[in-house]
Amino acid sequence: MGATFETIVFGVLAMFIIVMSVLTVTTGRIVRSATYLLFVLLGTAGLYFLLGYTFLGSVQIMVYAGGVVVLYVFSILLTSGAGDKAQKARRSRLFAGLVTSVAGAALVLFITMTHHFVPATGNEIPVETGINNIGRMMIGSGKYEYILPFEAVSIFLLACIVGALLIARKR
Amino acid sequence: MMFAGIYGFFTRHNMLAMLISVELMLNATDINFAVFNRFLFPAMKEGYFFSLFSIAISAAETAIAIAIMINIYRNVRSIQTKDIEDMKW
Amino acid sequence: MSHRAAGLVGTLTLGAVAAMSYLTAFLYFTAPRLADGTFATLIPVNFEWLPFTSTLSIDMGVLLDPISVMMLIVISTVSLMVHIYSFGYMKGERGFQRYYSFLSLFSMSMLGLVLATNIFQMYVFWELVGVSSYLLIGFFYTRPAAIAASKKAFIVTRFADLGFLIGILVYSYYGGTFSFHPDSSMLMAGGAAMMPLALGLMFIGGAGKSAMFPLHIWLPDAMEGPTPVSALIHAATMVVAGVYLVARMFPLFIVYAPGVLHIVAYVGAFTAFFAASIACVQSDIKRVLAFSTISQIGFMMVALGVCTSLDPNLGGLGYMASMFHLFTHAMFKSLLFLCAGCIIEQVHSNEMSAMGGLRKYMPVTHIAFLIACLAISGIPPFSGFFSKDEILTASFNFSPIMGWVMAIIAGMTAFYMFRIYFGIFWGTENKELHEKLHPHENPLTMTIPLVILAGITCVAGFIPFGQFISSNGQAYHIDIELSTALTSIIIGVVSIALATFMYVRPTQPVADSLARKFKELYTAAYHRFYVDEVYQFITHRIIFGCISTPIAWIDRHIIDGLLNFSAWSAYATSDSIRSLQSGRVQQYAFVFLLGALALILLLIL
Numbered sequence: 116m117g118a119t120f121e122t123i124v125f126g127v128l129a130m131f132i133i134v135m136s137v138l139t140v141t142t143g144r145i146v147r148s149a150t151y152l153l154f155v156l157l158g159t160a161g162l163y164f165l166l167g168y169t170f171l172g173s174v175q176i177m178v179y180a181g182g183v184v185v186l187y188v189f190s191i192l193l194t195s196g197a198g199d200k201a202q203k204a205r206r207s208r209l210f211a212g213l214v215t216s217v218a219g220a221a222l223v224l225f226i227t228m229t230h231h232f233v234p235a236t237g238n239e240i241p242v243e244t245g246i247n248n249i250g251r252m253m254i255g256s257g258k259y260e261y262i263l264p265f266e267a268v269s270i271f272l273l274a275c276i277v278g279a280l281l282i283a284r285k286r
Numbered sequence: 287m288m289f290a291g292i293y294g295f296f297t298r299h300n301m302l303a304m305l306i307s308v309e310l311m312l313n314a315t316d317i318n319f320a321v322f323n324r325f326l327f328p329a330m331k332e333g334y335f336f337s338l339f340s341i342a343i344s345a346a347e348t349a350i351a352i353a354i355m356i357n358i359y360r361n362v363r364s365i366q367t368k369d370i371e372d373m374k375w
Numbered sequence: 376m377s378h379r380a381a382g383l384v385g386t387l388t389l390g391a392v393a394a395m396s397y398l399t400a401f402l403y404f405t406a407p408r409l410a411d412g413t414f415a416t417l418i419p420v421n422f423e424w425l426p427f428t429s430t431l432s433i434d435m436g437v438l439l440d441p442i443s444v445m446m447l448i449v450i451s452t453v454s455l456m457v458h459i460y461s462f463g464y465m466k467g468e469r470g471f472q473r474y475y476s477f478l479s480l481f482s483m484s485m486l487g488l489v490l491a492t493n494i495f496q497m498y499v500f501w502e503l504v505g506v507s508s509y510l511l512i513g514f515f516y517t518r519p520a521a522i523a524a525s526k527k528a529f530i531v532t533r534f535a536d537l538g539f540l541i542g543i544l545v546y547s548y549y550g551g552t553f554s555f556h557p558d559s560s561m562l563m564a565g566g567a568a569m570m571p572l573a574l575g576l577m578f579i580g581g582a583g584k585s586a587m588f589p590l591h592i593w594l595p596d597a598m599e600g601p602t603p604v605s606a607l608i609h610a611a612t613m614v615v616a617g618v619y620l621v622a623r624m625f626p627l628f629i630v631y632a633p634g635v636l637h638i639v640a641y642v643g644a645f646t647a648f649f650a651a652s653i654a655c656v657q658s659d660i661k662r663v664l665a666f667s668t669i670s671q672i673g674f675m676m677v678a679l680g681v682c683t684s685l686d687p688n689l690g691g692l693g694y695m696a697s698m699f700h701l702f703t704h705a706m707f708k709s710l711l712f713l714c715a716g717c718i719i720e721q722v723h724s725n726e727m728s729a730m731g732g733l734r735k736y737m738p739v740t741h742i743a744f745l746i747a748c749l750a751i752s753g754i755p756p757f758s759g760f761f762s763k764d765e766i767l768t769a770s771f772n773f774s775p776i777m778g779w780v781m782a783i784i785a786g787m788t789a790f791y792m793f794r795i796y797f798g799i800f801w802g803t804e805n806k807e808l809h810e811k812l813h814p815h816e817n818p819l820t821m822t823i824p825l826v827i828l829a830g831i832t833c834v835a836g837f838i839p840f841g842q843f844i845s846s847n848g849q850a851y852h853i854d855i856e857l858s859t860a861l862t863s864i865i866i867g868v869v870s871i872a873l874a875t876f877m878y879v880r881p882t883q884p885v886a887d888s889l890a891r892k893f894k895e896l897y898t899a900a901y902h903r904f905y906v907d908e909v910y911q912f913i914t915h916r917i918i919f920g921c922i923s924t925p926i927a928w929i930d931r932h933i934i935d936g937l938l939n940f941s942a943w944s945a946y947a948t949s950d951s952i953r954s955l956q957s958g959r960v961q962q963y964a965f966v967f968l969l970g971a972l973a974l975i976l977l978l979i980l
Contacts, residue, residue, distance in 0.1 A: 136287045136310055140294030145303055152306050155287070159313055166324045171337055175316075178345050183309065190352045191302055194359045212296035215965070219972050220289040226979060232326065244331065252331065261335050268342050275346040279353040292968060296961050304961070371958040 124165060132158040149187045156180040167243050288314035301358070301365045305351055312344045381472035382465075385479055386458040392482070393451035400444050404843055413848030416440040421492050433553055436492035441844045442622055442698055446489040449705045450612050452831070454482045456824035457607040460713050463820035464603055464720065474514060478607070481507035485612050489619060493553040494543050494577075497620070501539070501584070504613050505532050511608060512600040524596035531593040535583020542576030545569055555623060562631075570631035574624060578617075578639055585617030586669045587676065588646040592907055594669055598661040598725075602716030605661060610668050610712050611705035618675045618701060625694055625846065629685050640680025640773070644780055647673030649904070651787040655794065656890075656900045659725045660715050663795050664708070667751070670788060671704050677781060678766040681773035682846065690772060691846030695853075696765035699840040703758040706835060707747040710828040714744040717821055718799060721814035727795065731881075732804030736814045741800050743825040748796045750832045752789035752867045758836035760863070761853075768859045778859075786866040793874035801879050 132155055139151040156179045163172035256262045287310055294307030316337045323333025355365055362369050409415050421436030458478060465474055484503035491497035506529075513525030543553070549566030550557030550573075557566065581587075586594040597609050608614070621628065621639060628636045647670045654666035678697035683690035717740045722729045734741045750759035763785060771778030816822065841851035877885045890897045899905065955966075 132287060133290075136290040139310060140290050140298065140303075140307055145300055148303055148306055152309060155310065156313065159317060162317060163320060166320060168320060168324070168334060168337075171320060171334060171341075174338060174341055178341050179309075179313070183345050183348050186349060186352055187302065187306065190355060193356060194302070194365050209297055211965070212293050215296070215968060215972070216289045216293035219292065219968065222972060222975060223289075226975070234325065244334075252335070259331065261339075264335070264339050268339055271343065272346050275350050279349050282350070282353040283356050296965055367959065367961060373956070373958040 121165065125162075128158055128161045128165065132162070145191055146188070149184060149191060152187070153180055153184045156184065169243065170246055170249055287311075287317070299366050299368065301355055301367060301370075302352075304367070305348065305355070308351075309344065309348065312340065316340050316344075378471040379462075381475045382458075382462050385475035386455070386462060388479065389451065389455050389458045389482060392486075393455045396444075396447040396451040399439070400448050403439060403444050404441075408850075411848075412850065414441050414843075418492055430551060430558075431547060431553070433495045434493050435496055437490045438492040439490070441848070442619070443489045445698060445702060445844060446619060447486065449702055450482065450485050450489065453607055453611040453705055453709045454478070454485075456709065456713070456828055457603045460606075460716070460821050460824045461601075461603045463818050464716055465601065470514065474511075474601070477507060477510045477514070478604075481511065481608060481613075485616075488616060492555075494546065494555065494624075495553045497623070498536075498539060498543055501580070501616065502536065504616060505529060505536070505584070508532075508597070508608050508613055511604040512597045514600055514604065518599070521599040524593070524599040528593040528597050531590055532583045535580050535590050537580075538576045538583075539580020542573045542578075542580065545576065546573035549573065555627075557627070567631055570627065571635050574628055574632045575635045575638070577624065578621060578635060581617030581620040582642065583617070584620075585614050585672050585676070586646075587617070587642050587673070588649055589906060591646065591650065591669050592910060595662050595665045595903065598659075598665050602661070602712055602719060605665075606709040606712035606716070609665065610708035614668060614672055615675070615701050615705070618672060618679065618697060621676070621679050622694065622698060625679065625682075626685060629682065629691075629846075633683065636680050636682065638680075640677050640777070643673040643676030643680055644777065644784075645673075646670070647677065647784045648780070648787075651784050651791065653900050653903050654791045655787065656897055658727050660718070660727060660730075660795050660799065661712075661725050663791060664711055664715060667711075667788065667792065668708060670784065671700070671708070671751070674763070674766055674781065674784075675700050675704070677777070678769055681769050681777060683773070685847045687841070687845045687847065687849075687851045692765065692772065692851075693769035694846035695841050695844055695851060696762065696769050698844050700762035700766055702840070703750070703762045703832070703835050706828055707750040707757075707759060707832045710743060710747045710825060710832060711751070713821070713825055713828070714740050714747065717817045717825070720817060720821075722805075722808065722812060727798040727802075729805050729808050730799045731802045732800070732809070733814060734800040736809075737816050739816055739822050739825060743829045744796060744800070746829045746832055748792045751792050752871060753785055753863050754867055754871075755860075755864065756833070756836060758832050758834070760860075761836035761855075762840075764855060764860050764863055765853065767863055768856055771859060782862060782866055785863060786870040789867045789870035790874050793871050794878050797874060797878035802883070803881050 135151050135154045135158060139148050139155060142148050142151065156175065160172045160175040160180065163169075163175055252260050253265050254260075254262050291307045291310030291314065294310065295304055298304050298307065319333040319340070320337045323330065323337075327333070358370065359365050403414065403417075406415070417439040419437050419439070421434050423432045424435045426432035458475075461474065461478070465471055468474070481504065484500050484507050487500035488497055488504060491500060509525045509529040512528055513521050515521045546557070547553050549561065549569040551561040551566070552558055557570075562570070583590040594609060594614065598605055600608075628639075650666040650669035650673065654663050654670065657663045657666065675697045678693040678700065680693070682693040685691050687695055717737065718730065718733060719725055721733075721737065724730075746757065750757035753760045753763040755761075767778060767781055767785070770781045839853065841853045845851040877883060902908075
């Protein structure tokens, strides 16, 4: 019962994400595109929650849905593209893009479906990692511990802040 | 989602829309990593942390990209792709 | 002052050269003879210049033997006279220094030619002489006629030199060496059969330089150059290079190619007759002298060609006669040209219509010209009589027909020379021109060479030439055979009398009526028997039209077209792939994706 309920929820979330992502890229107005992006990100967070990765899901909502989409909306308003309707792309371009995307999608789906995935041995139900464990792994320096990426990402963030400030400086 | 993002990257005229498509692509890969981790290697946490860091980095990269867009808007007064097609020579 | 310094330097240098050549000749000919009675062949310098194989190489060196020492004297004397004369003649001309430098270049080349130790060195200097001639004929390069003439001279002689070069190569291949004594073992092994071909080809080269028919066309046109140049190059030295070549190869001709030698004689005889007949009707005095030169060189070739053996007593007399005539002819022909230069300087024209009656104004020139005319006509005691007599003797020894033909040509020579003598100094005077120009005697720099050369012409006949030069090197005593001598004197005197009768008075009724009666012959001879037109036809219609034009078309359209096509295709290709670099990021990403998909396909298939 749990399994089928999981599957249904997964199916609903998946449909939601797919529809919303298609709408993101096909809508004419850009604010709507940002909104649909928000919904896609929320759907993804839902998927994470379904997988049992609550921390990941929370981070997704906080950073992506809360930070990035807000950033997009601000920048859309700053560049005053809010009211315009996007111009229709040339037929040939649309067609080429559509064909390539569909073909690519088909190819990748084909590979994915036909690949024989070896499921994990041991059918235990995975226990969710506690946040204190995550924290400990984040700053641990042993094998499978992530102090190095952590520090690297923090420096990267610093660089990005400085860079963004420099780029967008008022002359 | 990935191919929706690819389609959007090719077809959109507004550069911010292109960036939104890039976000879609990144998001898709994050899901991919998380799912593989969950179903193929449940005892490990590699994919989980990869997705975590990827989210962080995507956000940072988006910020930079938007800063550049703002700069372009200041100079060219437009963020349509057809207005930034001139190459140097 | 500086440009005259060039003339002084040139003249003084050549004076030194002349002094040294006289000294050389004196030492050479007074040194005791070798045991077999010949003069020693001295090679003071000979070094290997370009080796081809271990046995075949081109050397550069100096060869002294009787004919080269004689040529030394001839060349340096005439060149010195021309240098002194040019000081006055070319005074005030633009390019005075250039003129003297070219004269020196020419003297160097000619001396190198006669002193060559091997045939290839001779060829090198042969070409140098040709170049000097080109430069000097085209000296007045602003005149189109002069440029055309210099080109014609160079191209015709170069064309003949092609035969010369092939002859040299055949000779060296079958004879094993470039020197004048081929390897006897190689000759025995079969080379001897190719010797006639090699020597015949070499003669073709000599025929071009010496203006034998049909390669004579350049010499009359070469008179566009300054007159001293004509005196030096086209009377005394360069044009005898061909005769010298045959004399140099004479032992080989006698032993291996006597047939070719006979061909030489026939060509020489025909040329002599042809040129003499044209000279009888020309009105430009320099052209008359040019054709006279061609005719006299024909005499020299005939003298060489009628030899049948190396022993002068048995048939080799022609060798000595030819060299003797070369010597005396150089002297009196250059004298004639220098006198012509004096006359042209005074009346500013080459045509006889501007002259006439000049004996009153230019006595020294008159006497010098008269002496030279008497010499060329073969009147004793002038030098021309002695040398021409020897040639006639040799021709009569060969065959009576050849002897009589040459005697008749000698008569024609006397006739046309006295025709122009009377035309210049007696005959119809162009009074109005002379009133305007006041012709007078030229300055000393121009008259002293005339006097010197006239003096040489008077005494050169008495040189015992046979003591120094003969076909086998032994001393040969020249005795004048009375019958031949009398025949030639009588023919000469009769021709002179005829010319006097026709041309000495102020009007020439006999000459004009003869010209009217034989109108076609007269016109043909006046136009030099249309040989130039034949050449023009062959070159323009046949060679240019049928051969050069298609080749030029192929070059311009096919070969250039090929290159143009490759350039165009590169351009078209790059134009078509230019759109890949469009500046549109989305297009780049599209291509990127396509590539990635293609790779994936490749990997799974």
